[in-house]
Amino acid sequence: MTLSLRDHIDVLSAPGPVMLVSVAAIKGSTPREVGAFMLIAGGQVAGTIGGGNLEHQVTLRVRAQFGSDQALIPTSEIVRFPLGPGLGQCCGGSVEVGFHLLDSARKADLCAVLDDVARQPVSQSGRWLMMPVSAGGAGWQIAGADSAQAAMLASGFGTQRGGVVALNGVQTLCLRLDDALTPLWVFGAGHVGKAVVQALAPLPFDIHLVDSREDYLAGIGGKNLHICQSDRPELEVADIPAGAHVLILTHNHALDFDICRAALIRGDLGFVGMIGSQTKRARFVRRLSDRGLGAVEIGRLTCPIGIQGITGKQPVVIAASVAAQLLSVREAQMAQNQTTKSASDGVV
Incomplete structure (x- = not known):
């Protein structure tokens, strides 16, 4: 920290x-x-x-x-x-x-x-x-x-x-x-997206907030926060560095799908999470399968996002739950990376 x-x-x-x-x-x-x-x-x-x-x-x-x-x-x-x-x-x-x-x-x-x-x-x-x-x-x-x-x-x-x-x-x-900052791309600057950015502000993440709506990005700022207005947010996925985390929180299910598919195809991202219900997940899984994605690729998707047992729907509650989840994922990945490096270096 x-x-x-x-x-x-x-x-x-x-x-x-x-x-x-x-x-x-x-x-x-x-x-x-x-x-x-x-x-x-x-x-x-x-x-x-x-x-x-x-x-x-x-x-x-x-x-x-x-x-x-x-x-x-x-x-x-x-x-x-x-x-x-x-x-x-x-x-x-x-x-x-x-x-x-x-x-x-x-x-x-x-x-x-x-x-x-x-x-x-x-x-x-x-x-x-x-x-x-x-x-x-x-x-x-x-x-x-x-x-x-x-x-x-x-x-x-x-x-x-x-x-x-x-x-x-x-x-x-x-x-x-x-500590190292984990790169995080947040797609969607609506109520939940803004709440997530605020919750993560003091935490070890380098945040990129992406939205097609310029007015939704106005007035947002903070340390380790980068604002990106893009008419085609799904195209931004190609430039995300390997190991980065992705949160999909847009206002449009069709856009969610395009971003989700582009992120899952990558195969080298640390976390791909999307807001939604189990019904939304089931619908997306069928569509992703129809578009040629296999079980391994689809298995990289986390939806719904957040910690199990936290059911509140207020943006700040969702944001707190997602922040805890991302910290947990980050800690696990850092531990795995260190274990892998120690093994490669011959450290026991």
Whole structure:
């Protein structure tokens, strides 16, 4: 998820010591992923490593150190916290937590980097923030979304090790700045389409809203949102990148069918969902079969969309249900992709 970087910048801008606390490694079930981080100052906290008693105990530990002789505070250490009865948490795994005391120079450097990142759009591949652990090392760096370093970190962290890793022979602290954005094409800017876009706005999706009606697209905007007016929305399907998700929510069943057929024929999209009832699905399945699509292609269609058990028909209710479904699909695909990559890399 995208960090609320302004809170981090506020902590770094205030006087006094700041401890950078990060998830350096995990084992078993844990509340956050490797690379998650937070900043702890005397009276301020930004970010989270999972909340609960783990975060409470970590915060107490840091503030107790700040209240003692600061010359005795370790500048860098990693401490293991079992997440069992001792912490009153039932996750059952364990977390290695990194503690890195930021001096005034590193505070200023990190503040400048985060301020720069906060002005940029979230990446579609995920980015990492890196700092050499050794004293006197170079300042903070960003592993760009498309860089080999970012790919290496994503792969390495996927094996549940990371946090402090060797990069070019230098022990380097690596923090997760943001998760990858999943490309999503939403066809239809009616009541439900607009509600879906609003529900997904704070979530890790790069959204393209497509409609033939220019007036329905007027006044819609937001971060990670791209507006596309197209007289032939079904033709836009050919330009959608592989792995992207598609939602079909138009005002016209004939247009729904054309978009649906074009998306299912592709065979390389991550999710194809269409609003409608079981009756609409049955009718579309017959028509798709009549147009030559096989069972495998038709089986890629999710209709109705949304989480089972949520039956409300209000646009905001549908949007919340669809957002939860897309997040579930996204998590499953990311896990599968990582498992596949780890297997290809020989990681067990």
